[in-house]
Amino acid sequence: MLFFGYTQCPDACPTALARAAEVRKQLGSDGDKVQVVFVTLDPERDTDVLMREYTSAFDPSFLGLRGDQAATRKVAEEFRVFYQRVPSGSSYTLDHSVLNYVFDPKGRLRLLWRPDETAVQCVSDLRILMKSERPFWRFFS
Amino acid sequence: MKSKILVSAFLLVAAGVVDAQVTVSDAWVRATVPAQRATAAFMQIVATDGARLISASSPVAGTTEIHEMAMVDGVMKMRAIPGLDLPAGKTVVLSPGSYHVMLLDLKAPIRVGDAVPLSLVFESPDKRRTTMELKAPVRALTDASGGHRQP
Numbered sequence: 001m002l003f004f005g006y007t008q009c010p011d012a013c014p015t016a017l018a019r020a021a022e023v024r025k026q027l028g029s030d031g032d033k034v035q036v037v038f039v040t041l042d043p044e045r046d047t048d049v050l051m052r053e054y055t056s057a058f059d060p061s062f063l064g065l066r067g068d069q070a071a072t073r074k075v076a077e078e079f080r081v082f083y084q085r086v087p088s089g090s091s092y093t094l095d096h097s098v099l100n101y102v103f104d105p106k107g108r109l110r111l112l113w114r115p116d117e118t119a120v121q122c123v124s125d126l127r128i129l130m131k132s133e134r135p136f137w138r139f140f141s
Numbered sequence: 142m143k144s145k146i147l148v149s150a151f152l153l154v155a156a157g158v159v160d161a162q163v164t165v166s167d168a169w170v171r172a173t174v175p176a177q178r179a180t181a182a183f184m185q186i187v188a189t190d191g192a193r194l195i196s197a198s199s200p201v202a203g204t205t206e207i208h209e210m211a212m213v214d215g216v217m218k219m220r221a222i223p224g225l226d227l228p229a230g231k232t233v234v235l236s237p238g239s240y241h242v243m244l245l246d247l248k249a250p251i252r253v254g255d256a257v258p259l260s261l262v263f264e265s266p267d268k269r270r271t272t273m274e275l276k277a278p279v280r281a282l283t284d285a286s287g288g289h290r291q292p
Contacts, residue, residue: 010171010181011210011237012217018285045178053174057282082216089206089221090245098217114215 001034002101004081006042007054012098012115013038014058020100021059022119023126030130036062041083041096043072102126104133162189163227163263168277170257171284175250181208181241182259182277191229195270196262203246210238227263255279 001020005013017038024031038055040046043066046054051064067075076083083096102111102125111125168184186194197205206221225240227233235241242259244251251257256276264270 007177008179009217009219010179010241010243011219012212014171014282015237015285018283021283022285047176050174050176053176054282057174086218086220088219089208089243090204093208093219093221095216095218097215098212099215115212115217 002037002039002079002103003099004039004041004076004079004083004096005098006040006094006096007046007050008042009094009096016098016100016115017055017058017062019119019122020062023122024059024061026119026123027126030126033130034126037065038062039065039067039072039075041072041076041081041094043067043069102129104129162265163187163192163271163273164189165261165273165275168259168275169280170244170251170277172253172279172282173247173251174282177250178247179243179245180247180251181243182257183235183237183241184277185235186227186233187230188227188233188263189230190266192227192263192265194225194227194261195223195264197242198260199244199258201248201251201257202244203248206243206245208241208243210241212238224264251279253279253281 003016005016007013020036024034024036027034036059038051040051046066048066051066055062055064079101081097083094085092086095098115100113100115101109102113104110110129113122164187166185168182170182171180173180194207197207199205207225208219209222210217210219221243225233233240244257256278259275259277261273261275262270263273
């Protein structure tokens with residue numbers, strides 16, 4: 001599960017991370033098959049230490065990724081993530097798209113979740129995906 | 142016994158009321174991890190005769206702003222706004238997905254169990270300004286219920 005955001009976002013980002021943590025919990029032992037990756041779009045303010053503290057507050061298994069400005073721009077373009085810095089009040093905020101990507105172990109993009117999809121809906125999606133990924137000889141077991 | 146209940150009810154109301162016409166309820170602040178320098182306060186505000194929230198401040202933050210969030214075509218946008226109109230008698234909800242009081246340049250981490258002091262400045266329709274002091278309890282960083290909790 002992959003998504004993009006920034007830690008100063010008090011709203012969409014913690015909600016998405018909390019949902020991801022809830023999804024892993026609800027999956028039980030299958031939760032270990034899910035790797036959550038949170039990529040910062042604000043590498044200037046989201047330091048390595050902050051990313052580590054922030055992601056592990058939700059779930060110690062979560063990975064926070066941070067590049068420099070150029071690498072961030074490149075990866076966002078690759079994943080068609082829109083973001084832009086907007087001056088606001090005393091500093092700046094980021095406008096950013098909020099879709100959550102789900103890749104299978106072969107690296108194929110399988111799902112896109114909107115922020116309003118619930119943890120229960122996400123778990124149901126993942127269960128269907130995991131079932132379809134089982135090898136044929138285990139299909140009837 | 143009855144009078145005791147009445148007294149405590151009065152004290153409870155007095156905590157969040159200015160001139161008996163602006164009421165703030167369910168205020169809370171999102172906890173932070175140590176390296177984080179920003180967080181937000183959420184609450185519900187009712188101004189009986191209408192008012193405007195024109196500023197906020199807190200001793201825990203170097204800078205405090207009133208922010209609006211909006212989802213436009215799948216893009217989350219956050220902006221500082223000069224003030225927040227409180228139409229008469231209407232409950233204005235500051236929650237994830239709408240408005241919040243942004244606390245920036247935090248002086249220390251915000252921890253669950255703390256209560257964050259907030260000063261809110263309201264302007265009445267006749268331009269009178271009043272300040273309300275309150276203490277907002279801290280909820281976990283991972284709290285996801287805010288956006289969906291019913292008033």
